[in-house]
Amino acid sequence: MKKKIYVANKSRFSLSILILAIVISLSCILLLKLNIAEGAVEQQYYEMCVKSGDTLWSLAKQCTPNHKDVRKTIYEISQLNHLSTPDIYPGQIIKIPIQE
Numbered sequence: 001m002k003k004k005i006y007v008a009n010k011s012r013f014s015l016s017i018l019i020l021a022i023v024i025s026l027s028c029i030l031l032l033k034l035n036i037a038e039g040a041v042e043q044q045y046y047e048m049c050v051k052s053g054d055t056l057w058s059l060a061k062q063c064t065p066n067h068k069d070v071r072k073t074i075y076e077i078s079q080l081n082h083l084s085t086p087d088i089y090p091g092q093i094i095k096i097p098i099q100e
Contacts, residue, residue, distance in 0.1 A: 002020075044097040045080060051092045063096050073099070 007013045048059065059074040077083070080095045088094060 041077075043080065044098040046098060047093050048096050050088050050090055050092040050094055054088065054090070056086045056088055059088075059094065059096065063099055065099050068099065073097070 003024075039056065056074055056077060057070065058069050060077055062071040064070045074086070076097045078086070082095060
C-alpha cells in the first residue's frame with residue numbers, strides 16, 4: 001500500500017524550495033569564485049636565452065630546488081612558454097619560473 005504525501009501549506013513549501021535553491025546557487029558561486037581567485041595569482045619568472053647544447057631538462061635541473069621534482073619544473077616551463085614539444089632552440093628566450 002502506497003502512502004500519498006500531501007502538502008499542507010503550499011506557500012510555506014514553495015518558500016522552502018526557493019530558499020533551498022538560493023542557498024545551493026550561492027554555494028556554487030562561492031566555490032567558483034574561490035577557484036578563480038586561486039588561479040589568478042600571477043607566477044613570477046625570469047627570462048633566459050637558450051644557448052647551443054641546452055635542453056629543457058638541463059635548464060629545469062639548474063633552477064629546481066633539491067626538494068622538488070625536475071619533471072614538475074619542466075611541466076611548469078612548458079606551460080609558461082606554451083611549448084607543445086620539449087624542443088628548444090639556441091637564441092630562443094625561455095621564461096623560467098622562480099622557485100621558492
